[in-house]
Amino acid sequence: MLVKGMSARDEASETGGEGTTRPSRPRPKVRLRMINAKVSRGSALFLGGLPFLFVAIVYLIASAQRLAVNPSDKLLPSPAQMWSAFLDLATVPDRRSGDLILWVDTYASLLRLFAGVGVATFAALSLGIAIGFIPRVRAFLLPFVTVVCVIPPLALLPILFIALGLGETAKITLIAVGVAPVMVRDIANRVMELPSELVAKAQTLGGNSWTMVLRLVLPQVMPRLITCVRLALGPAWLFLIAAEAIASTEGLGYRIFLVRRYLSMDVILPYVAWITLLAVITDWLLVRLSQAMSPWAHPLEAR
């Protein structure tokens, strides 16, 4: 009873799966609207991989063509050249300082990044909750935070270098100042969006302002805070690399801008890929952290 329009695979799965006792109802193949067509796991993986593959292939072709014309071309190095340059930086101690450059750079950069984002996160949590939850603090600080939000952080960089010197403090401050105001506003908004019913209910159960912060507001904003950090990490990397490019003696951004003078694309490209990898791993860890800390906010993943 093969029905016209029904594929052979559908037929096989329906008769094979449920047995012959239940008459399999033929489902006519319907052409769904684009917005309703579901994507299977396999094809999602394939589709997601396509752009990466496309970029890689375009690069390989372009690189091979240039290298064929001029084997000492520096602009589009081959994967082998990039790998050996990257391996050198990762495993061979620097002749002058004796350091393994990649790891020194990574350590220095991540320390700055996490210190800056950590300070910003703490500010977002404490100020955001205070502004969102306590009307008096909101009246006091919200206009100020709103104004600070629109100052371009990179314009503050010279000021920070002049005021705080060229050391770590200025770089960490730049990252913190750059991402904190937006995070504070976001958390404050989230707190203000808490249903007034929940706040009223907590009060009828005997909560005071402080215990409500601990038991109601803090757990409720935690998923949002982690999302905030994930979004803030993008700008944070930007500020980190900008600060390192201008005044630093080690760091991922410093290295990229240093070797730019020698057109060392074989170092720059792997470094960019390395930074991307670090960012992706951080993001993934934050998602896992959110799932572990607030399972209630991720009902689908928990299932």
Next chain:
Amino acid sequence: MSRIVVHGLEKSYGDARVLERVNVTAEAGEFLSLVGASGCGKSTFLRILLGQEQQSSGVVIVGDGPIVPEPTPQRGIVFQRYSVFPHLTAMQNLLLVEDFRSGGPFGRVFGARRRKARQEAEAMLARVGLAHARDLYPASLSGGMQQRLAIAQTLLGRPQILLLDEPFGALDPGIRVEMHDLLTELWTEHGMTVVMVTHDIGEAFKLGTRVLVFDKVRHDPQFPSAYGATITYDLRLDRKTRASSHHLAKVAAMVGTTRPETAMATTAS
């Protein structure tokens, strides 16, 4: 357990007057059902009793003194939605009551007191038929289960007055009847004063010992919001009058929303 006296209450938002000349006295242990057309201010009245909003003028006395103008443990509340804390499991929602009440600066009780609170919470969960759902988050509970949890949580707070804002408005009819029985039982056990806002006149007659109708008596066609609603009908029910179709039809006509037959059916259920 606590009486409510409201005298000359008035509530306006800017120029718009929502409530005016509201006078009512409820004795301890009464069950007041508030009905009225949508937007007539009965929910506003409830929020004033809760302390979430303040009256523009007039006197509200709850228990022994004037109402405290913020929500307190004296008055418990169950809303139609957002009544339980989504970040806590059913059990944790109930434990939170003791945590808030005597948890000190950490908002958490420890040791023997926690064990006692846990026992109390277990008993309450069993009482409202949620023992099997103790470790589920509210998102995975049905609407009826969430409301049962909300009522259990509120009752653990041992309020003198229980305020209900359309607590069963979002539930299926079958579940609603179940909830009516549960609420009646709990009210009989605990004996607190209950004020319930409802759209369902049948529910109002079935559960309440007294039905109050909110409506506007004065109309200004040039400026519709010039006058607010007040209590236009105050009916005390006893066993005999409870299901009287005469009263039901009268109130249904005043509210102008529900058909009397459906209301009769609910009352009889």
